[in-house]
Amino acid sequence: MNVLINHLKVVGVSFHMRLRGQKGPFKFLRHETAQIFPGVIPRAVCEEARNTIDQVLDRGDNNRIWRDATGSDSRILGFEKDIPALLPYFYVESCISAIDSYLGKSTQSWLLMANRLIPRSGNKGSGGGLHRDSPFSHQVKCIWYLSDVHAANGPFEYVPGSHRNLYSQRNKYPIGTYRFENVSEERKAITAEAGSLLVCDTRAIHGGRPIAEGSRYAVTLYTFDDATGADRLFRSSGLKPD
Template identity: 35%
Template structure:
């Protein structure tokens, strides 16, 4: 019965999103085609080194400021400032950047999104799970567009964004359910489940290793995580967008 409900929800999501795309003026281009196929696209040199340094300094300032509403994980590694676009115009310019909004429109058909910008610093700490707390989907049903900007150089030891290409596609989501790899509607996964998924579907994990100023456009219905960080700090921006209202569980994370 649960599988039938999931199938109905997947079909409904496709119908709603495709109808929205049809009437939104969305256009097909290379970025959009790659997002549809792989779920992850790289955009080089989005920000200069000087711009990245300026924003890193501001993130450090807001994390140290006692008046900032912050979220910190249990290990003391992941420091997050949600809705930073509402208190700082430098960050708001990234959130409202025309290239990001164009990619959002072309992929989801969303013209006037609800959303926010998250600024984060992830520090190397013993026992950290990485950004996001492990392997997950942002939604088991809805295709979601996220823009992710590295403000520092990120190699394999600095907690890179990890993504399983193609795992956002409905055919692959449903295939994993029918093969018994995941439960219907599951959105968080253990290491063992991911290893089994990779083996049974011949999929691979992509480590998004890049220099500061690089942006990733990602469909976060796909399986992803921030790799546990081994050294240094990773500075990053995340644009969140919704076609409807911002989910209420984010309300306590707003800036005062």
């Protein structure tokens, strides 16, 4: 029964995308899993945003902070509240409009998540290992690199094409599965300078490579097609929305 339900979910998503989605500035995601756009945010703005992340995390008195078990990945949910003067540089409304055109849905709630990665023994990278954000629906993340990202400091990586036909992958990656321990396909890592914007369909198998040296700062846009989506992310992270 679960197999049939999963099958129907994927068919429904595919029909909806063909009927209403796959349009707008992000329509390249029909074929490309991810794309990087350099020089979107000035480096001076990146530095100011990094300083704000450090200040908020180092104070530690904010109920919007989440940390992983190793202390490698520290996150600030609702980061837009901490950077009102910098927010225009992120063009959030334009990104949301592009996401909505690609998904064929209307965003009802959103938030920015800022995170700082540092090396810690046993860290699995940003996102806690390879996963899909949804094993059924297409989803889009906009990720701004606030620091130069290279191979050793936790770049975003993904399996090219894994956001498309789930049936061709179902023997290795069963439909309905979120997380994956053994991924044999070659993964592509996105290395780029501070100020770059990464756009990805996160139905693809993806995750941050475990960080080995230095640090990595980024801001991610989360969008939801229901009004309670942002609050739900807080609760699932063990946090309370303001």
